[in-house]
Amino acid sequence: MLEQEFRDIVEQYSEQLYWHIRGMVNSHDDTDDILQDVFVKAWKALPSFRGDSAVSTWLWRIATNEALGFMRRQKLRAALRLQSLDSEAERVIDSDPWFNGDEAQRRIAKAVAGLPPKQRAVFCMRWIEELPYEEISSITGTSVGALKASYHLAAEKVKVAVQEDD
Amino acid sequence: MKRKIEYNVPDGYFESLRTKLSAIPAQEERPSRMQKFTPYLALAACFAIAVLIGNLALDRTSSSSASDEEIIEYLVNSDITLAQIEDFIITNQ
Numbered sequence: 001m002l003e004q005e006f007r008d009i010v011e012q013y014s015e016q017l018y019w020h021i022r023g024m025v026n027s028h029d030d031t032d033d034i035l036q037d038v039f040v041k042a043w044k045a046l047p048s049f050r051g052d053s054a055v056s057t058w059l060w061r062i063a064t065n066e067a068l069g070f071m072r073r074q075k076l077r078a079a080l081r082l083q084s085l086d087s088e089a090e091r092v093i094d095s096d097p098w099f100n101g102d103e104a105q106r107r108i109a110k111a112v113a114g115l116p117p118k119q120r121a122v123f124c125m126r127w128i129e130e131l132p133y134e135e136i137s138s139i140t141g142t143s144v145g146a147l148k149a150s151y152h153l154a155a156e157k158v159k160v161a162v163q164e165d166d
Numbered sequence: 167m168k169r170k171i172e173y174n175v176p177d178g179y180f181e182s183l184r185t186k187l188s189a190i191p192a193q194e195e196r197p198s199r200m201q202k203f204t205p206y207l208a209l210a211a212c213f214a215i216a217v218l219i220g221n222l223a224l225d226r227t228s229s230s231s232a233s234d235e236e237i238i239e240y241l242v243n244s245d246i247t248l249a250q251i252e253d254f255i256i257t258n259q
Binding site: 002003006007010011014015018019022023026028032035036039040043044072073075076077079080081098099100101102105108109112127128 | 169170171172173174175176180183184186187188190191194238241242243246247248251
């Protein structure tokens with residue numbers, strides 16, 4: 001019963017969740033690892049999921065938190081190795097054989113990767129996935145007003161970074 | 167659907183992904199009655215880790231030391247934040 005419910009969730013949401021995470025972390029291999037952890041967590045938490053929110057919101061929340069944890073560790077690792085996080089993000093995008101975008105998209109991806117983790121998550125959900133602010137609010141637990149402010153700040157930073165590259 | 171940033175995946179990736187993820191229930195412990203003991207197990211594990219780290223620290227003072235990479239990975243996987251590390255560096259300089 002629970003196994004069947006889980007398989008239905010995998011069937012319905014695994015691909016969408018892949019793109020949700022990929023937008024935030026860029027690398028295909030990292031996305032694959034994070035996605036595995038997301039579904040292990042979802043499986044373990046499934047018996048206690050009471051349906052207070054939609055299944056998709058619940059899954060997006062787990063995935064966003066996992067991706068944020070990954071970005072936090074990535075940032076910390078870069079700082080401890082005295083590396084620049086921006087140059088590390090650029091290296092990941094430039095060396096990823098599964099990045100298929102043109103030069104303009106590559107510049108945007110690098111600019112997005114330079115955003116602080118939470119701002120990056122909000123920007124990706126709004127700009128790439130085009131989720132409504134109300135939905136992002138349910139996922140992140142942040143007010144709509146704060147999300148709008150965060151998104152506009154992020155969009156401005158991305159615009160400036162892309163223009164600087166021109 | 168045209169994506170705003172075009173990423174690619176290996177051929178047949180999503181089919182194999184679904185197969186791999188569907189196998190999680192068979193690989194992971196069934197989430198059931200054990201869950202109510204989890205907080206106690208976690209507490210016991212924390213105690214064991216603290217003892218283990220203490221022992222390792224004592225051992226290391228008398229023998230070999232951890233490499234930079236080991237220390238970095240330990241810190242990265244702990245709950246420490248960048249701000250806490252910065253505070254530590256500032257107060258100990």
